[in-house]
Amino acid sequence: MLGWAGDHHVVLWLPTKPALLWVLDTTHRGAVARRLRVLGRPVRCRVTPGGGLEVLVVLTSRGAAELCLYRADDDTYAPIPGTRGVRGVGGWFDDTIIVEGDRLSLLRLSGGIPTEVPVSWPDGVRAVRSVGRAGLTGIDGLGRSVPGILDPATGGVRWFHDQAGQDAVDLAPSGSRLLTMASADHRFVYRVLDRRGALVGDLVPPPGLATEVTFARDEHHLVGLHQSPAAPPRPAHWALPAASGPAEGGPLRWFHRLVDDVPEWVFTPRDREPRGTVVFLHGGPRGQLRQLYDPVVEALVLAGWAVVGPNYPGSSGYGAAYRERGRGDWGGEDAEAVARRLRSLAADGRPVHLYGQSYGGYLALLVATTTPVAAVAVWAPVTDLPDLSAGMSGVRRRWLDDELGELLGDRARLWERSPLSRAPALAAVPLLIGHGTRDDRSPVAQSHRLLEAVRAVDPRAPVRFFDHPGGHSIPDWSDWNRALVDHYTEAEERTWT
Structure with a gap:
């Protein structure tokens, strides 16, 4: 899944050459609304105010990767300057892109020209990846992962050191809740934090693994997959603040x-x-x-x-x-x-x-x-x-x-x-x-x-x-x-x- 494109369309992609994209209409039982072929590796997608589909893709030329903006309506690719060596995109919202390369950078686009927004990295924590709109995972001086939140408007970062050992896996669209994950007792345990780092709720599934967990659209539920040796992966839906997985059973x-x-x-x-x-x-x-x-x-x-x-x-x-x-x-x-x-x-x-x-x-x-x-x-x-x-x-x-x-x-x-x-x-x-x-x-x-x-x-x-x-x-x-x-x-x- 590449991501949501508007409120009712989801974009899937198949890593062929060129990549194949399907735009599915969730209001019509997942009917294919559009098929596209794009060059490179798609990393993010969105719908413009006018209803057009835009996709950020990573194209490699002469051994170096660069970020490009693909516009489906006119089938054009526009390179984004200053993104050579890009490995991925952690977030894309409004005119702001979080670019993952040798370091994490915050770019603001104006007329297709990016300007890097200075980011303050406090406490000696090195950011290694981002999720959602601006959720971050960093590594502290002890080598532990630390979750945090980036403020795209100011470039300020807040790390939640009391949650060390957890990775950020999703930031709610409103930016008010951060989903983190840690491994405990050979399974994944998830926590939901507010912007101050206080615990809102958690998901502790029974034996088996909950994977691909993200916020639902209403931000009061979690959605993902749950599987165990007794059951293949199945979609699951959990309510906050206290969430538990499907009960153990089977032969x-x-x-x-x-x-x-x-x-x-x-x-x-x-x-x-x-x-x-x-x-x-x-x-x-x-x-x-x-x-x-x-x-x-x-x-x-x-x-x-x-x-x-x-x-x-x-x-x-x-x-x-x-x-x-x-x-x-x-x-x-x-x-x-x-x-x-x-x-x-x-x-x-x-x-x-x-x-x-x-x-x-x-x-x-x-x-x-x-x-x-x-x-x-x-x-x-x-x-x-x-x-x-x-x-x-x-x-x-x-x-x-x-x-x-x-x-x-x-x-x-x-x-x-x-x-x-x-x-x-x-x-x-x-x-x-x-x-x-x-x-x-x-x-x-x-x-x-x-x-x-x-x-x-x-x-x-x-x-x-x-x-x-x-x-x-x-x-x-x-x-x-x-x-x-x-x-x-x-x-x-x-x-x-």
Whole structure:
């Protein structure tokens, strides 16, 4: 969603080249009132007093970004001087623009010519981003985020230091209320402050996450999305001053815990004992498993398994030091942590399966060659690190080089850390591989090569391949989930042929 254009129209955009904009009429059930194609990256939109649509776009020329004003009525682009290096726009109202670049600046337009309004940044707090009309998030001398409000008329700023640790996420259109967000107990907690920083109300949702939260048009309600492992994202509406999220329910229970210094989420059936356990490895590798809706987790729990999702070393969400563990050591410390958890879970005698997506699939394949499991299933795995590195270029190549680090200089170790090098061991494990044929992150050839290598070792190896005409992720996981449940069930019943 790009934003509201007047009282009854909302503008959505699709990041194609050029960008595609839809103007939807909310008074006619979201009917498309207009379609537009614009150059660059749209960041803000509005309706002029005469009813015309204007869009602020970021255009890049000769390696530098610049802000331009696009007028839909005459299909023109007007560069805004003084905005080279812009990264985004925090606010746009009347004749004033808050520009985010190397620093935050306040520009006032007159006849298309911008004049920078001096801003007083008190208390040594450095502003890093803005929201709504003039809500701010800054960083203080202790490295904490601090919410605040900018007065566009005077350039004055007021920071709310007693709310340190919270980010500003929206400022009401009237400027009278600021919405802030902080992370607490692995979920987002929201507060509404007045212009003096006094608490007006808060939103503390039950287990699950409230996201995309903003002020409603009346400023006395909050709107957003709420989701949990038991329910996909759904629109939600909360009244102030005391707001609470939808009640917990459904067929799943979930909780967070620490086991051997590795944090993990556990998802179990609500009304029965699990038949076994599936260890679920997230992708990334700097990603994390959270209490969000995941159709694969839901399908496994509904089929009777407990799902244990370790946020292995290198995962985000637990501090910078933990996130950096594993960089330059793919398949090292993280794989060892997963193997330890598999061994401890196997002690209760029930089947333990392994599942991973993307980098998690890579880890699952590696660990399955050293640690007994009932069955393995992977989606879009990396299997051949030298080949993956050779096939990448540009930004993705630089990212992979940074991730692999010293491994790149040791070709023998790089190959040894590739699941493809362990095809003989994988030929003895019930294995299901799924991959999107249009995957541009981990090419489907990575899976094809492993499939061929395993079958070359043993033509009767218990390996299956599931292809899908999608990408790295797919919009509908139902077919894959059925194949996954069948795969684990057959492995437990030992009916492989």
